[in-house]
Amino acid sequence: MRTALVIGTGLIGTSAALALSARGVAVHLRDRDPDSVSTAASRGAGSAEPPAGPVDLAVVAVPPAHIATTVAELQREGAARGYLDVGSVKGGPRRELVERGGDLSLYLGTHPMSGREKSGPLAASADLFEGRPWVLTPTAQTQTEVLNLALELVALCQAVPVVMDADAHDRAVALVSHTPQLLSSLVAARLESADETAVRLCGQGIRDVTRIAASDPRMWLDILSANPGPVADVLAAVADDLDETVRALRALESADQHKRAEGVEGIEGILRRGNAGRSRVPGKHGQAPTAYETVVVLISDQPGELARIFADAGRAGVNIEDVRIEHATGQQAGHVQIMVEPQAAARLSEALRERGWAIRQG
Known part of the structure; x- marks a missing residue:
C-alpha cells in the first residue's frame, strides 16, 4: 500500500x-x-x-x-x-x-x-x-x-x-459494546439528581461502571440507530434479570423466613452468574483470565510518585500485570492497586515497605 x-x-x-x-x-x-x-x-x-x-x-x-x-x-x-x-x-x-x-x-x-x-x-x-x-x-x-x-x-x-460474519459481529458488539454503553449511561443518569452527599461517596466501583458514560451522545445515537434490534434483544434479557433481582431484594425485606430464603437464593444466583461471565472475559494479551493478587500502596498526589513505585517494583524483580488508582476524597492522596502474580505479592509488599511505602494487602 x-x-x-x-x-x-x-x-x-x-x-x-x-x-x-x-x-x-x-x-x-x-x-x-x-x-x-x-x-x-x-x-x-x-x-x-x-x-x-x-x-x-x-x-x-x-x-x-x-x-x-x-x-x-x-x-x-x-x-x-x-x-x-x-x-x-x-x-x-x-x-x-x-x-x-x-x-x-x-x-x-x-x-x-x-x-x-x-x-x-x-x-x-x-x-x-x-x-x-x-x-x-x-x-x-x-x-x-x-x-x-x-x-x-x-x-x-x-x-x-x-x-467474522457481519451479522454475527453485530450481535457480538451489541452484547460486549453497545449494551454496556447504555447500562453505563443508565447508572450514571441516577447520579444526575442525587444528593451531593451521596455523590461525594463515589469510589472506584462507580467510576469503573460509569467511565464510558462520558462518551459523545451524538456518536452513540448514530451507532445504536444502526444496530437497534440486537441491542434491544440483549437489554430485554437484562430487563428480565433486573425484574428477578428486584423481586429477590423485595423478598429480603420480608419478615417471612421462606421468602427471605428465596431472596437470598435469587441474589446469590445472579452474583454467581456474574462471576461466571466475568471469568470468560479474556485476560492479558487475549489469553485465558489469570487471577492476580493486589498489593495496595498509599500514595501522595505528587509528581513522580507512580514512577517511583514502578521503579521499586522493578528493582524487586516483580512484573506489574495491571494497575488502578483510587483517589481519596478531600485529600491530596490515594491508593494504587498493583496487580501481580500471586507468588510475587509478598515479595513486592516486603520490598516496597523497605523503601518506605505504606502497604496493605488487597
Whole structure:
C-alpha cells in the first residue's frame, strides 16, 4: 500500500491516518468539516489536498448511517482499488450498499475494536489500535486484492485481524459494546439528581461502571440507530434479570423466613452468574483470565510518585500485570492497586515497605 484516502477525520479515521502516515503511506484526508481536516493534517495525519488519481485503499470512517452512501459515491468516482469502512455495525451498511448498486467485490466491512470516550482528530493517536482486535467481514464476492489491502491496513496499524460474519459481529458488539454503553449511561443518569452527599461517596466501583458514560451522545445515537434490534434483544434479557433481582431484594425485606430464603437464593444466583461471565472475559494479551493478587500502596498526589513505585517494583524483580488508582476524597492522596502474580505479592509488599511505602494487602 502506497496511497490511501481517509474519509472522515474523527477519532478512528484520524488515528488510522496517523498510523499509515507514520509508516510511509501517502494519506489524503476528506471530511465535510474543513476544520476537522485541517486539524488532522496539522497533526501529521496526511494531506488535505485531493489525490491526483485513484489511491490503493479508501478508508471510510463515517457514522454507520452514511457508510453505504459514501462507499457507493466513492466507487462511482473510481477513487480507489479497494474500499473498506471502519464502522461499528456491519450487516446493515453492507445490505444498503447492495441496494444502492455498490460493488461488493471491491468492498470490505471492518471494525477496529478500539476507541476512547473522547472524539475528534485531537483525541486521535497513531497507537490507538496496537494489539487490539480488528474485525474483518469478507463475503464470497470480496476480491483477494481487497482482503489483502485490509490485512495490510490492520498490520500497519499493529492490530490483530479477526474474521467474522457481519451479522454475527453485530450481535457480538451489541452484547460486549453497545449494551454496556447504555447500562453505563443508565447508572450514571441516577447520579444526575442525587444528593451531593451521596455523590461525594463515589469510589472506584462507580467510576469503573460509569467511565464510558462520558462518551459523545451524538456518536452513540448514530451507532445504536444502526444496530437497534440486537441491542434491544440483549437489554430485554437484562430487563428480565433486573425484574428477578428486584423481586429477590423485595423478598429480603420480608419478615417471612421462606421468602427471605428465596431472596437470598435469587441474589446469590445472579452474583454467581456474574462471576461466571466475568471469568470468560479474556485476560492479558487475549489469553485465558489469570487471577492476580493486589498489593495496595498509599500514595501522595505528587509528581513522580507512580514512577517511583514502578521503579521499586522493578528493582524487586516483580512484573506489574495491571494497575488502578483510587483517589481519596478531600485529600491530596490515594491508593494504587498493583496487580501481580500471586507468588510475587509478598515479595513486592516486603520490598516496597523497605523503601518506605505504606502497604496493605488487597
